[in-house]
Amino acid sequence: NLPGDHQLLFTVTQAYVPLGILSLVSCLRRDGFRDVGVPDLNYEIDRRRIPLDGDFYDSCVDILLESDADVYGFGTTCGDYLYALNMAERIKAIKKDAVILFGGPQATIFANETLERFPYVDFVLSSESEASLPRLASLLDAGEDLSACQGLTYRQRDGSVRSIPSSPGLEDMDELPFPAYDLYRDVLYESEETIPLDVGRGCP
Numbered sequence: 001n002l003p004g005d006h007q008l009l010f011t012v013t014q015a016y017v018p019l020g021i022l023s024l025v026s027c028l029r030r031d032g033f034r035d036v037g038v039p040d041l042n043y044e045i046d047r048r049r050i051p052l053d054g055d056f057y058d059s060c061v062d063i064l065l066e067s068d069a070d071v072y073g074f075g076t077t078c079g080d081y082l083y084a085l086n087m088a089e090r091i092k093a094i095k096k097d098a099v100i101l102f103g104g105p106q107a108t109i110f111a112n113e114t115l116e117r118f119p120y121v122d123f124v125l126s127s128e129s130e131a132s133l134p135r136l137a138s139l140l141d142a143g144e145d146l147s148a149c150q151g152l153t154y155r156q157r158d159g160s161v162r163s164i165p166s167s168p169g170l171e172d173m174d175e176l177p178f179p180a181y182d183l184y185r186d187v188l189y190e191s192e193e194t195i196p197l198d199v200g201r202g203c204p
Contacts, residue, residue, distance in 0.1 A: 017184060017196045018038070018040075018075070018184075019179055019196060019197075019198040020075060020104075020198070021038055021075055022038065022179035022180045022181060022183065022184060023130060023176055023177075023179050023180075023198065024073075024129060024130060024133050025038060025179075025180040025183060026176070026177040026178060026179055026180045027130045027131070027133060027134050027176070027177060028133060028134050028137060029177070029180065030134070030177050031134035031137070031138065033134065033137050036180075036183070037067045037069070037183065038180075038183045038184060039063055039064055039066075039067065040184065041060055041063065044060075044063055049063070050063070057083075057086045057087060057090055058090065060083075060087055061087055061090040061091055061094070064087065064091060065091065065094065065095065069098070070098065070099060071098070071099040071100075071101055071137070071140070072088070072091055072098055072099070072100055072101065073101040073102075073103065073133075074087070074088060074100075074101070074102050074103070074104075074107075075103055075104040076102055076103065076104040076105070076106040076107045077104060077105055077106050078105070078106050080106075081106045081107075084102065085118060085121075088100045088102075088118070088120050088121055089118070089120045091120075092120035093120075099122050099123070099140065100120055100121050100122045100123070101122065101123045101124070101125065101136075102114060102121055102123070102124045102125075103124065103125045103126075103129050103133075107124045107125075107126070108124070108126040108127055111124040111126050111153035111163055112153060112161050112163060114153075115153055115154070115155060115161045116161055122154070122155075123136070123152060123153065123154050124152070124153040124154075125149075125151050125152055125153075126151040126152075126153065126163075126166050127151055127166040127167075127169065128166075128169055128170050128201070129151065130170060130176055131150075131167060132149055132150050132151045132152065132166070132167070135148070135149045135150070136149045136152060147162070147164055149164060150164055150165065150166055150167040151164060151165070151166035151167065152164045169201070170201065173198070173199070173200075173201070179198070181195075
């Protein structure tokens with residue numbers, strides 16, 4: 001969540017709590033997937049563990065790879081898509097068996113194009129993913145047919161890209177479990193005055 005352009009011509013990060021990601025974590029946990037982490041690159045930049053220089057991407061990837069995860073997921077908007085692509089490419093080069101998953105608005109709009117152009121991105125989950133992400137995790141874990149996952153775009157064995165239509169959007173946010181605030185180590189960025197809440201979906 002960096003201001004400025006992708007040439008690293010910026011000096012400050014924008015601290016925020018990624019409520020969408022924390023909601024997805026809670027849904028994964030509810031379906032039995034407990035070993036989930038949320039690395040916070042904004043936090044690491046703010047603490048100067050990630051330098052804003054020519055080693056920026058490598059420093060980010062070093063932190064992401066500390067988890068030794070099976071799946072690396074990136075939520076994407078138009079402003080951070082280049083960051084996500086650069087990090088995904090580096091992760092895949094180092095850890096070839098890692099699964100790279102994109103979600104969020106930008107990936108939703110360009111799901112087919114992303115998989116056609118960037119071979120290091122394995123999957124795109126379109127639209128809201130509170131139901132589809134645990135479903136995908138279950139299918140991957142069991143080695144079952146991925147076409148059973150709504151909203152998934154993936155490559156078939158012949159290399160062609162296939163998109164499964166998404167399910168209708170979430171009608172009642174009260175159906176979601178409470179966001180996984182416990183995973184977010186500085187959830188208030190050292191302030192105890194406010195707690196962020198998500199009470200709607202999408203841009204007004």
